[in-house]
Amino acid sequence: MDFSMVTVALLMICITCLLLFWKGKRLGTKGCLPPGPRPLPIVGNLFQLDPKDMVQSLMALRERYGSVYTIYLGSQPFVVLCGFQAVKEALVDRGEEFSGRGDLPVVFRFTQGDGIAFSNGDKWKMLRRFAIQTLREFGMGRRSIEERIQEEAWCMVEELAKTKAEPVDPTSLISRAVSNVICSVVFGDRFDYEDKKFLTLVGLVNDNFQRLSSWWGQMYNLFPHLMYYLPGPHNRIFENFEKLRLFVLEMVKIHQETLDSSSPRDFIDCFLLKMQQEKKDPCSYFHTNTLVMTTHNLFFGGTETTSTTLRYGILILMKYPDMQAKVYEEISRVVGPHRSPSFEDRVQMPFTEALVHEIQRFIDILPMGIPHAVTTDTHFRGYVLPKGTNIMPVLYSVHKDVTQFKDPEAFDPTHFLDEKGGFRRRDAFMAFSAGKRVCLGEGLARMENFLFLTTLVQRFTFQPLIPTEEIDISPLISGLGNVPRPYKFRAIPR
Structure with a gap:
């Protein structure tokens, strides 16, 4: 059933009621924000934005207002940054000032600003520092985690x-392999792979990524106070999140019962030990709820973005x-045919390395990025952004910047190759965002993307069920994330 028309009608009714009680609340804020389309009370710039394809709406507004402009999502102003130069200047050159986490109501309702991905200030800095140090201790970016990925890649091959070369939908299998890492x-x-609880968890992650990226997810971000009370598919997001939270909490309780302070086994153990060390500190940021939210962030982020990238890559x-044949030639x-690919091999495989980067650039897994906020009153390009102003760095506009890529709308691995055919790094590659809020799992994701993809191509030819010219590589859903269209293939053993 299509609830969109029902929802719009209900929204209009609620908006009318709110307007009757509206007492002159101003949409503006102190400071001098960049110009943009004029907002309406309550609805903001709803009528200039398409919740089903927010990115294209933002790119259209860029044509009129330039690389830096302001829009209102509901009553909240967001300063939009478009193009490589504007995003780099903010997130990289002035990273500290733009390092806050901005508003994302559909996620905040669940996290309440807790956990590593959606916290702010000293809490975020402490949690991020702890997470980076702990994840390194357990092999992130080292040989030990590489061996773990190689083992999981072979499980997927098996x-x-x-x-037996029969048609298969790769969604669940890829998600299970990536999640296991x-x-x-x-x-x-x-x-x-057949563990029923694990299958359920992976299904919840996949389902929520689609729902967060859907029209309903975008409408919740526009009107959180209204959507909170309305029926509809968006409420499934919070039900899914709660099921994931309860699973993580159950794992934490098991770890608490079996904890050996002399031999921590994983991230949860290390966090529990940190909680013990700081239990007498009233200012400590290390509590059970923070552990659950941080672990949830790592589990969700470490499963969905990489598995979606690989699923898109095979398509x-x-x-x-x-190109598939050229990757196989390099492998x-x-x-060779017997040894498992290693991460070091990428140095001698420039085309494959370029292709992996081009997949990430082209698909724009998080096209609008995750909202940032300025941490202090900030002068930026002639404007004054008051502390706490929401910032929307449109990563799509960076990856499609004609000043950085010769044909950004086309899928072309030569975007990452030099004149001699060697791999070429690009500053405009921001698949993991950039600056202080860059994804802390970047190293792991890079390794997974390369090792999973090369291991699969080493062992199989991926054969579509339809003619190649009919394969549609545009996203099925484009919102918070870009979700590929469902497909099946035949894995033909080499």
């Missing part, structure tokens, strides 16, 4: 081999079989 770090162990390889020459 599962695909069982299909982060599970081994935060929970200390992997799950069997693109089927769309361009010549055959550098790795």
Whole structure:
């Protein structure tokens, strides 16, 4: 059932009621924000934005208002940054001032600003520092985690081999493999692929990423106070989040009962030990709820973005079989048919490395980024942004910047190759965001993307069920994230 018209009608009724009681609350704020489309009371710039494709709406407004402008999502102003230069100047060159986490109501309702991804100030700095240090201790970016990814990649190969080249939807299998890597770090162990609880958890993650990116998710961000009371598919988001929270809490309780302070097994153990060390400190940021939210952030983020990237990557390889063949040629020459690909191999595989980067640039997994906020009153490009002003760095506009990429609308791995065919790093590659809030799992995700993809191509040819010219690599849903269209393929053993 399509609830969109019902929801719009209900919204209009609620807005009318609110207007009757509205007592002159001003939409403006102190300071001097960049110009933008004139907002209406309560609804802000709703009529200039398409919740089903926010990015294209923002890009259209850029044509009129330039690279830096202001929009209102409901009653909240957001300063939008478009293009490489504007985003780099804010997030990288002035990273400290733009390091706050901005408003994302659909997620805040669950996190309440807790956990590593959505906290602010000293709490965020302490949690991030602790997480980076702890994850390094458990092999993030080292040989130990590489071996873990290689083992999981072979588990996925074995599962695909069982299909005997029959059509298969890769969504669940890829998600389970990727999730098991982060599970081994935060929970200390992997799950069997047929574990019913694990299947449920992975399904919840996949479902929520789609719902967060849907029209309903975007409408919640526009009108959180109204959508909170309205029925509709958006409420499933919070039900899913709660189920994930209860699972993490159950894991924390098990860890508490079996904790050995002399031998921490994983991230949860280390956090519990930190809680013990600071239990007498009234200002400590290390509490059970923060542990649950931080672990949830790591589990959700470490599962969905990488699995979606790989799922999109396979679809693109089927769309361009010549590129799939070229990747296989590099694997055959550098790795051979028997040894597992290693992360060091990428140095001798420039085309494959470029293709992995191009997949991430092209698909824009989080096209609008995650909102930032300025941490102090900030002068930026002739404007004054008061402390706490929401910032929307449109990463799509960076990856599609014609000053940085020769043909940004096309899928072309040569965007990351130099004249001699060597891999070329690009400052405008911001798949993991940039600056102080750059994804702390970037190193792990890079390793996973390369190792999973090369291991799969080493063992299989991915054959589509439809002609390559009919394969649609545009997103099915574009909102908070870009979600690929569902598909099946045949994994033909090499």
